[in-house]
Amino acid sequence: MYSDSGWSAAVISKQSLPEALSSATRRRFLTVTGAAAGLALSGALPGIQPASAAPAARTKDDPFTLGVASGDPLPDSVVLWTRLAPDPLAPFGGMDRRVYPLRWEVATDERFRHIARRGTTRVSPEFSHSAHVDVRGLQPWREYFYRFRSGKFISPVGRTKTAPAPDQLVPHLSMAFASCQAIWEGWYTAHRDLAARDHDVVLFLGDYIYEFGIDRGIRPGDGDEHNTRQAVTLDDYRQRYAYHKLDPDLQAAHHSAPWIVVFDDHEVVDNWAGPYAGSTPTDQFLVRRANAFRAYWENMPLRAPQAPQGPDMRLHRRLRYGRLAEFSMLDTRQYRDDQANGDGTKAPNEATADPARSILGSSQERWLLDGLGHSQSRWNVLGHQTAITLLDTVSGPNIAVPMDTWDGYSASRDRILGGIAARGVKNVVSLAGDLHRSLAGDLALDFHDPDSPVVATEFVGTSITSGLDGQDLDAGGKVLLEENPHLKFGNFQRGYVSCKITPELWQSEFRVCDKVTVPDGNVTTRTVLAVENGVAAVQQA
Numbered sequence: 001m002y003s004d005s006g007w008s009a010a011v012i013s014k015q016s017l018p019e020a021l022s023s024a025t026r027r028r029f030l031t032v033t034g035a036a037a038g039l040a041l042s043g044a045l046p047g048i049q050p051a052s053a054a055p056a057a058r059t060k061d062d063p064f065t066l067g068v069a070s071g072d073p074l075p076d077s078v079v080l081w082t083r084l085a086p087d088p089l090a091p092f093g094g095m096d097r098r099v100y101p102l103r104w105e106v107a108t109d110e111r112f113r114h115i116a117r118r119g120t121t122r123v124s125p126e127f128s129h130s131a132h133v134d135v136r137g138l139q140p141w142r143e144y145f146y147r148f149r150s151g152k153f154i155s156p157v158g159r160t161k162t163a164p165a166p167d168q169l170v171p172h173l174s175m176a177f178a179s180c181q182a183i184w185e186g187w188y189t190a191h192r193d194l195a196a197r198d199h200d201v202v203l204f205l206g207d208y209i210y211e212f213g214i215d216r217g218i219r220p221g222d223g224d225e226h227n228t229r230q231a232v233t234l235d236d237y238r239q240r241y242a243y244h245k246l247d248p249d250l251q252a253a254h255h256s257a258p259w260i261v262v263f264d265d266h267e268v269v270d271n272w273a274g275p276y277a278g279s280t281p282t283d284q285f286l287v288r289r290a291n292a293f294r295a296y297w298e299n300m301p302l303r304a305p306q307a308p309q310g311p312d313m314r315l316h317r318r319l320r321y322g323r324l325a326e327f328s329m330l331d332t333r334q335y336r337d338d339q340a341n342g343d344g345t346k347a348p349n350e351a352t353a354d355p356a357r358s359i360l361g362s363s364q365e366r367w368l369l370d371g372l373g374h375s376q377s378r379w380n381v382l383g384h385q386t387a388i389t390l391l392d393t394v395s396g397p398n399i400a401v402p403m404d405t406w407d408g409y410s411a412s413r414d415r416i417l418g419g420i421a422a423r424g425v426k427n428v429v430s431l432a433g434d435l436h437r438s439l440a441g442d443l444a445l446d447f448h449d450p451d452s453p454v455v456a457t458e459f460v461g462t463s464i465t466s467g468l469d470g471q472d473l474d475a476g477g478k479v480l481l482e483e484n485p486h487l488k489f490g491n492f493q494r495g496y497v498s499c500k501i502t503p504e505l506w507q508s509e510f511r512v513c514d515k516v517t518v519p520d521g522n523v524t525t526r527t528v529l530a531v532e533n534g535v536a537a538v539q540q541a
Contacts, residue, residue, distance in 0.1 A: 061086035062153050063095070063129075066242060067251035068146070070160035070258040071301025072319060073201060075140040078160050078258055080104055081301035082148050084129040088242040089226055091235060097125040103149040104133050110145045110157060128238055130298040140165040141322075158255045161200050164322030169378070171502060173324055176257075177203040177383070178496035179264070179433025180463030181244070184216045184227060186516030188249035190464045190496045193511060193523040195252035197498060202257050203327070205433040206264025206385045207466065208300075209240045211292070216468075218517050232288055237295035245299065261300050262315055262329050264385040264434055268292040271404055276338045286311040316364055318371055325501060326377035328368055330384035332406075335361025339403040345393055347400055352408050359409035360416075369419040372428070378503050378533065379427045386434035387460050388413055390447040392483040393476065405434070417445055421455045426534055428456035429506060431497075435460055436467040437477060438495070438510050440529050440538050441487040450485065454536045459508045459529070461497040469515050470494055472526075488538045491526055506531040507541050 063084040071079045084102070087094025105118040117137060123129040131148070138144065141164040148155040164170045176199045181188065194202065213228035221227065231240045244250065268289055269277050277285045293308035306315060316331045336359045340351035351357075358365060372380055382388075388406045392399045401407035420428055430443065439460040446452035462470075470492040473481075477490040493512040500507045509528045515521040528541035 061094070063093075063150050064148065064153060064155040066093075066245040066299075067254055068148060068155050068158040069254040069301045070146065070158055072260055072303055072317075073161060073163045073258045074319070075163050075165050075322075076138050077134060077136045078138065078144070078162055079301045079303055080106075080131070080133040080135055080146050080148075080158075080160075081299075082131050082155055083299065084123055084150060085242060088246060089239055092125055093128060093238075093242065095125065095129050099124045100129065100150065102131050104131070104135075104146065105149070106135055106138070106144050106146045108142070108144060110159075112145065112147070116144060128295075128298045132302060132304070134303055138162050141168065141170060156251070156255060160258045163320065164324065166320060166322060168322035169503060170322055170324050173321060173499075173501040174198055174200045175203065175499045175501060176201075176496055177205060177431050177433075177459075177461050177499070178464055179205040179385075179461060180207040180436055180466040181250070182207075182210045182266075182463075182466040183244050183247065184214055184218060185468050186218060186465030186494065187519045187521065188247050188253075188464060189513045189516055189519075189521040189523060190494060190511065191247075191253040192249040194496055194498070195249065195256040199257045199498070201321075202253065202259045203329075203383045203431060204259055204261045205383060205431065205461070206262055207266040207433070207463075208261070208263070208296075209237075209244050210266045210466075211237075211240070211269050212266075232291070234291040234294060237292050238298065241295055241299040259301060260319060260327060260329060260383065261302070262331060262383065262385065263296055263333065265333060267296050268333075271339065271343060272333060273336050273338045274334065316367065320377060323377055324503060325379040325381055326371075326375050327381045327383050328371055330360065330368065330382060331364065332359050332385045335364055336409070340408050341403055343403045345400050345402050347398065348407065348410065352401075352403070353410050355411040357409055358412040359406055360412060365412065365415060365419075368416065369423065372420060372425045373423040375425065379429060379501060379506060380425055382428065382430045384430070384432055387432050387439065387458065388416075388430050388443055388456075389439070389441050389458050389460075389486065390484060391480060393479060395479055395483060414445075417443060417455050421445060421453065425455075426536075427506075427531075428536070429531065430456055430458040432458065432460045433463070436463040436492075437470075437474075438462040438489065438491040438493075438497070438512075438526070439480070439487055440489040440508065441484070442537055444486060447484075447486055457506075457531045457536055457538055459497060459499075461510075462491065462493065462495050462512070464496065465494055465516050467492075467494065469513075469517050489527060489529060493526070495523065495526075504533045 063086045065088045069081040085093025106116045108114045211231040231237045275282045289311040293313045319327045337357040386405045394400045406413045442454040443456040444452040444454045474492040494516045495512040498509045507530045510526045512526040513521045530541040
């Protein structure tokens with residue numbers, strides 16, 4: 001503990017919100033959704049103000065029940081996050097509807113003897129008293145520690161790390177990626193293991209929460225009403241995030257390293273596509289999407305440009321780790337066309353190959369290829385939601401592929417892989433999740449031609465918990481390996497992937513859990529796969 005004099009206030013300028021929603025779309029959205037949508041669109045981003053702007057939060061209970069997090073590292077900056085919630089499952093997290101100051105501090109040591117930056121931000125009920133502090137003036141490729149203070153309460157300490165300078169070629173980058181953490185399907189054993197390892201950054205590739213609820217009976221409280229109902233309203237989504245974030249292993253993973261996040265479908269609703277969500281009228285779905293996006297931003301360590309404007313949210317972005325790696329974080333949900341052939345797993349046809357259809361949208365496709373073409377980094381990483389690779393799921397001469405993956409948008413896939421080849425981009429590595437299984441393989445221009453050039457590598461990580469315990473290789477996994485010779489590895493257990501990246505070698509270590517349906521499962525290394533600099537082919541390390 002320390003006195004108030006040790007926490008001097010700093011004023012940081014506000015950042016403008018992106019104009020993500022066009023005027024026509026905004027008018028149409030407000031017309032069809034009325035007051036509910038108006039509330040979602042009208043909220044101002046919580047600004048950064050002097051400590052004297054408001055009294056400290058008055059609560060008898062610790063408001064830092066949901067922990068802390070950091071994210072989106074830059075060479076001189078990182079985003080710090082927390083959310084005040086003394087009663088996290090209650091409306092507004094148990095806070096009253098006032099704006100409060102929240103003090104933050106960044107140090108170069110865990111004991112906070114050497115302070116690098118400190119200041120005060122305001123947190124408001126409009127955004128569920130969440131803080132997104134964009135700390136500037138930090139040193140490149142430097143480890144820092146951070147914490148918050150509200151009244152007499154001090155948050156847990158988080159560890160973070162800035163990105164290297166743009167022209168810096170660091171000798172080593174330690175990174176993890178994970179996805180799909182249905183909390184009622186298991187314990188976060190993989191997060192506990194991830195937190196214990198020394199990662200410079202963590203990518204989370206979607207399905208942080210699940211909008212539907214179910215009672216698996218695995219964890220105490222699985223059958224509670226707040227965990228089993230469908231999330232539709234803003235309060236529903238806020239409560240679902242709080243329920244997930246109360247988990248100590250998930251908090252430990254956030255505390256251990258900065259995260260770079262993207263959403264997939266279950267942060268909103270299963271298999272949504274652009275403005276479409278099954279049979280739900282578009283007008284109704286846009287309200288739900290606005291609620292989901294707002295709750296997502298409130299609970300993630302994201303900057304102001306990622307704040308949603310109603311049902312729109314600019315989530316695709318690029319983060320560079322000097323000359324070693326550049327991460328293009330993609331959004332394969334918001335701008336995609338509806339799934340072909342009514343979704344499901346079907347034979348590819350004219351609809352899946354229609355060149356007018358896209359999983360990224362034409363603008364994001366151009367953004368991605370332009371960025372890859374101008375990259376000055378050794379490794380060019382695509383962080384996104386689902387597999388690019390061909391996934392033939394049936395034995396024999398017939399073919400059936402998932403309509404929700406890039407297989408359902410094969411012309412879009414051809415444009416991206418063809419664009420990589422045409423621009424001569426080397427060392428492209430695709431990282432994805434969604435499938436609840438681990439896969440690794442080569443991305444070729446023509447998956448049906450064994451002599452077709454391989455232009456990229458893909459690692460698909462399994463789920464943290466979704467799918468229960470699983471097994472080493474299930475029947476579906478055997479079919480995938482038999483029918484898709486470009487796939488080199490498959491596994492159906494839960495876990496995550498830990499990567500070691502150097503200028504000459506990329507190594508992906510697949511960490512798997514023996515069980516997630518018990519709280520004391522074990523995590524081991526199933527395999528380590530590698531890609532050499534300049535050689536787009538997966539090999540055993």
